[in-house]
Amino acid sequence: MELIKAVMQGDENSFRRLVEKYKAMVYNLAFRMLGNASEAEDLAQESFIRAYKGLKGYDFGHEFRSWLYTVTLNACRSKLRRKKLSFFSYDCAFSYGDGERRTDEPGSGKDELENEMSARESEARLRRLIKLLPLKYRTVFILRYIENKSYEEIAKHAHLPLGTVKTYLYRGQKILVEQFKKGVE
Amino acid sequence: MVCREIDYIFQYIDGELGPGEKAGFEEHLKGCPRCRRAVDFMESLSKMPVMEPPGELTAKTVEKFKEHKYRESGFFAPFVAFFAHPILVPVFLVIAVVGILVLNRPVDTNLVSVKISVPMPGSHARVSLVGDFNGWDVSRGRLKKKGENWTGTFRVKPGRYQYMLVVDGEKWMPDPTAKEFVEDGYGNRNSVLDVTKI
Numbered sequence: 001m002e003l004i005k006a007v008m009q010g011d012e013n014s015f016r017r018l019v020e021k022y023k024a025m026v027y028n029l030a031f032r033m034l035g036n037a038s039e040a041e042d043l044a045q046e047s048f049i050r051a052y053k054g055l056k057g058y059d060f061g062h063e064f065r066s067w068l069y070t071v072t073l074n075a076c077r078s079k080l081r082r083k084k085l086s087f088f089s090y091d092c093a094f095s096y097g098d099g100e101r102r103t104d105e106p107g108s109g110k111d112e113l114e115n116e117m118s119a120r121e122s123e124a125r126l127r128r129l130i131k132l133l134p135l136k137y138r139t140v141f142i143l144r145y146i147e148n149k150s151y152e153e154i155a156k157h158a159h160l161p162l163g164t165v166k167t168y169l170y171r172g173q174k175i176l177v178e179q180f181k182k183g184v185e
Numbered sequence: 186m187v188c189r190e191i192d193y194i195f196q197y198i199d200g201e202l203g204p205g206e207k208a209g210f211e212e213h214l215k216g217c218p219r220c221r222r223a224v225d226f227m228e229s230l231s232k233m234p235v236m237e238p239p240g241e242l243t244a245k246t247v248e249k250f251k252e253h254k255y256r257e258s259g260f261f262a263p264f265v266a267f268f269a270h271p272i273l274v275p276v277f278l279v280i281a282v283v284g285i286l287v288l289n290r291p292v293d294t295n296l297v298s299v300k301i302s303v304p305m306p307g308s309h310a311r312v313s314l315v316g317d318f319n320g321w322d323v324s325r326g327r328l329k330k331k332g333e334n335w336t337g338t339f340r341v342k343p344g345r346y347q348y349m350l351v352v353d354g355e356k357w358m359p360d361p362t363a364k365e366f367v368e369d370g371y372g373n374r375n376s377v378l379d380v381t382k383i
Contacts, residue, residue, distance in 0.1 A: 015247060019247065020243055024238060027236065027239075037239070041238070041239050044242060045242070045246045045249050046249075048249075049246070049249050049253055052253070118229070118232075119234050122229045122230060122234065125230055126230065126233065145231055173195045176195075177191060177195070177223075180223035181187045181191055
């Protein structure tokens, strides 16, 4: 891909175009793993720099998107392991105007309100999930149930054997079912 | 009292229930708020909206990219390096060895970062740079292979240092790209790195 080659040579404009092209994918994955907009923003920047560093000498062609996804996922896991606790921030749950804009912004006021509420609900539930599940299970859980990846894709991006993916999912489900029994919102 | 169906939540969500079981489960959902909430929870996650990244993300990322490139490139010998540290007074670095890139990132004001890149084609398992700044310790001076070059970064106090390269743990040789050499008393030559802070 011409864009990748130009980025490898350090061309700033090409790098900018690369960021523009993939920022939605990278940012959303980071947000879903970290549960917080400002951490997601930092992580997104870091992921692009890691990707740039890792580009040297490799030819990705059409695999670049998938590789960038893995780089982002790894950066999230590194960060979460370093923190060693689940992370969420209260202000994100309640403020709409802090830089998080939804891509679905319909005209009518009632729809807007409903969308806003359901987006906030998703985020609140994401934060609940982050709190409930240990990182290992959480990663595959998010990839499966939020990112909607197949088992094979999860195995590839998370560098896990397929069997382990299924085991982690199963264990994550068990934990959640126990919470559901207690009546989690 | 918890219903039995709640244990099958994920089989329902994953579409693993047969048509009869699925219909039965959905019937149950109508009357069970706990299961209903659980299904809502999962549905809400899977329908999480795609977010627009913050407006300044691209600009900030490009800034980081520029910083990274700047730090990487260093300065090339035989030019005299002129580097103004934002906090400290400007520092002059004299690069005495061709092929060694000098970066000034002082953690404390005395230490200077020296980056070395030695071309060494052929397959070698490991190459180390040892000298009197790291106690001639092979394990402390490991270089990394990057293409045909072996590279590394060392922090040293300004001064004159003797060093050699050790290839595969057994072959000792001076850095062929060094500008200065001294006899080491064993019939070999050491390379000399001169890092002087003016």
